[in-house]
Amino acid sequence: MSEGYAFIGLGHLGGKLAASLVRNGFAVTVFDRDPAAIERLVALGAIAAGNPAEAAERAGNAITCLPSPKASEAVLASPDGLLNGLPAGGTWIEMSTNGRDEIVRLAGLASARGIETLECPVTGGVHLAAAGKITALVGGDADLYGRHRPPIDAMCAKSFLMGPIGSAAVIKVITNMLAFIHLVAAGEALMLARQGGLDLAQAYHAIVASSGNSFVHETERQLILNGSYDIGFTMDLALKDLGFALGMGRDFGVPMELASRVNAIFEQGKAAYGGGAWSTQIVKLLEDAVGVDLRAPGFPARPESPKDE
Structure with missing residues (x-):
C-alpha cells in the first residue's frame, strides 16, 4: 500500500x-x-x-x-x-x-x-x-x-x-458485445414465455437452471421483471461499445451480422427513449410493440451485491 x-x-x-x-x-x-x-x-x-x-x-x-x-x-x-x-x-x-x-x-x-x-x-x-x-x-x-x-x-x-496495451480493449469490447446480444435475446425469450402463458417468475428460475442461462439473464432480466430497468448503464454507452465491436470487425475482417443487427436495435432504442435511458430498456421496444409489460413480483429494482460466503 x-x-x-x-x-x-x-x-x-x-x-x-x-x-x-x-x-x-x-x-x-x-x-x-x-x-x-x-x-x-x-x-x-x-x-x-x-x-x-x-x-x-x-x-x-x-x-x-x-x-x-x-x-x-x-x-x-x-x-x-x-x-x-x-x-x-x-x-x-x-x-x-x-x-x-x-x-x-x-x-x-x-x-x-x-x-x-x-x-x-x-x-x-x-x-x-x-x-x-x-x-x-x-x-x-x-x-x-x-x-x-x-x-x-x-x-x-x-x-x-x-x-x-490494446489487448484488454479487445476482450472488453467482446464481453460487452456479448452482453448486449444476450440482453436483446432475453427480451425475446421473456416475451415468448409471457405470450405462451407462462408465469414469468417461474420461467426466470427455470432458465437460470437451464442451458439457456447467462450472466445477463441472472442480473439484468431481474430489473426488467421489476420494471425499474435500473442497471446504471445507458443506451449511449451501449452504442459506444457496439461501435467499437463493429470497428474491430472491419479491422480484423470478421463479419459481424449479429452485432450489426443488435446495434441497429439499440439505435431504435435510443431514438425511442433517449441516449440516457438505461440499456435494459432496449426490451421496452418489444414490450411497446406487443403491448405487454414483462413484469413479475419478487424481483429487485437494482442488481443486488453478492453476499460474502
Whole structure:
C-alpha cells in the first residue's frame, strides 16, 4: 500500500471502485466534475483535489474511469490534465472502456512524457464493483501489472493479463458485445414465455437452471421483471461499445451480422427513449410493440451485491 493513487471519474462505476481503494487503506486523491461525488469519497477518507493534474502530482500515480475516449484524452492531455501532474516513472491506470486504437494512442502520449500505462477495464456491473468483486481485464507490461496488483486486487476479485496495451480493449469490447446480444435475446425469450402463458417468475428460475442461462439473464432480466430497468448503464454507452465491436470487425475482417443487427436495435432504442435511458430498456421496444409489460413480483429494482460466503 506504499503507492498513492489519484482517482479521476467518480460516476456510477468509478465511485464504487475508488471507494474500494479507500476502504482497503490506500492513499487516494480524488477529482470529478461533480462536487457531490468528491464529497462522498472524502467522507470515506479520500483527499480532494481541484483538478486532475493536482491529484496526480500529489499521488504519483493515477487511475481513470471515464465515459468515453474523448473524456479520457481530455483528462490525460488538457492543460490541467494528468500529463502535467504525473511524475516521470508514474503510472496511469485506465479503467475506462476504449477502442484498441484509442488506448494505444493515448498510452503513446503518456509514454512520451515518461509515464507508463496499464489499461484495466472492468466487467461484471456496478453491483459487483460495489462489493469489490468485479473482474479486471488488463493490458500492458507484466512487471508493471505486478507492481500495481495491490490496488487492482483491492478493487477486483479477479484480473486477467491479456497481453500488451490494446489487448484488454479487445476482450472488453467482446464481453460487452456479448452482453448486449444476450440482453436483446432475453427480451425475446421473456416475451415468448409471457405470450405462451407462462408465469414469468417461474420461467426466470427455470432458465437460470437451464442451458439457456447467462450472466445477463441472472442480473439484468431481474430489473426488467421489476420494471425499474435500473442497471446504471445507458443506451449511449451501449452504442459506444457496439461501435467499437463493429470497428474491430472491419479491422480484423470478421463479419459481424449479429452485432450489426443488435446495434441497429439499440439505435431504435435510443431514438425511442433517449441516449440516457438505461440499456435494459432496449426490451421496452418489444414490450411497446406487443403491448405487454414483462413484469413479475419478487424481483429487485437494482442488481443486488453478492453476499460474502
